[in-house]
Amino acid sequence: MRLLHEKTALITGGSDGIGFETARAFAKEGAHLVIVARDKEKLKEKKRELEKYPIQVTTISADMGCKSSISKVVAEVKRKKIKVNILMNNAAIARFIPFENMDEDTLDYHWHLNAKVPYLLIKAFLDDLKSTQGNVINMSSYFAKRMLPDRPSTSYSMTKGAIESFTKALAFELGEKGVRVNAIAPGVVLTPQVKANMERLDTDARDRFNAMIKHIYPLQKLGEPEDIANMAVFLASKQAKWITGGVFGVDGGLTTH
Template sequence: MPHLVGTTAVITGGSEGLGYAIADAFATEGADLVLIARDQDGLDRARRTLSCHGTTVRTLCLDLADHGAATTAAQQVLELTDRVDTLVNNAGTAHFSPLAQTSADTFDTMLHLNVRVPFLLAQALLPALTTGRGSIVNISSYWADSTGTDRPSAAYSATRGAINAMTRALAGELGPSGVRVNAIAPGAVRAPAYEREHIVPMSAEQSEEHERHTGDAYPLGRVGAPREVAAAAAFLASPQAGWTTGTAQALSGGSYRARDAWHRAPS
């Protein structure tokens, strides 16, 4: 029997890639959905395909990078549904550059979308989450533990470290009210963003070499698939994870060395 029947999940960045895979996993388990993304066409496609699971799919077209959008999103969510059982903070952004070349605006953009928006959404939706004794799932990254020796990532790593710290702190704060808070820290996942950054710019020969180097960095011999991260998110939201809170679950194919493969591959 599906484990999320009768629940409603709010998923940011749910129109494509990892967010869409998470939405699909939740819908497969019977959850109704509210998807938030900035691409109306993508949201329409997601609604059509995800509705095939027999669940209700509602969408909100908002760019959460805009200041004030998180508050607006929360207000509109509560106008669409009278219950929120799970909040999945998936929307985020990444920029990699050396410290000397990272502007304050770039840092602020990542801090806003990767940390401030999840905080504001959790805050605004907390009464509904408390009523349903629900859960929050934050999508982080293994870059939170970067030493900075393989790729300059101080600003991005700081935001991912912050979301992990916030996850643990909120788990302690909200636990007595029955709300669980967990994070997932994926390694490289073959989603559209990964394809655009690492595969599309390469020739076929370079792509093959890149895949070989990347595979060598993982004990399991490959990058992750969106459905594998999505399955973990659905589990953390389910009653099966009823005693799980405050975790930052690493999904990295067994190795944090995988970051190195992104940079040993030919460019």
């Protein structure tokens, strides 16, 4: 039997990059899907791609950066009588702005999308998670623990540090209710956005970037979205039934030094 047979996973930011690759990995393991993302056309495209698997795929177009979107997503899931077993809080924002130049609106946007939305979505689906003995996967980042030159990350690092503390505290609180809560902290992953950014570099800048990767990553290479998706499948499955409160660095060894 597949690892996630007849489970239902809700993934925010699920139409691209790590989110979509996780959706695909979940589908291969038999999970039904609720994919939340902003772009309606992209959602239609990704739904067609996922429907080649023998699962049910529900898409919800919502910008989780807008406060009203949480109630929209919850209402749509409840309207369709979907019970959530796995909640993956993947949607996030990262704007690398020097501390002295960070305005309050941008700070609030980081805090809302990266920290408050996961908190409120878990709360909204807590009854489902308790009744199904389900689990939560929060997305952190290596930026919670390790900073890089020329990447001013105070707002982003603050929210990802908060997600890691929240993950541990919630796991402690919900353990007796049978709900597991874990987090994944990726290194740099070759998502479409990262690849596009790399393609914009000139030859010298790309050479410097590649040299930096070989210097700071013990495995001397960047990750692929499926590297994160594989960890998510493991954490969502019964193979991880005695794992909660963990923050798992999937980062090619970046945070070992």
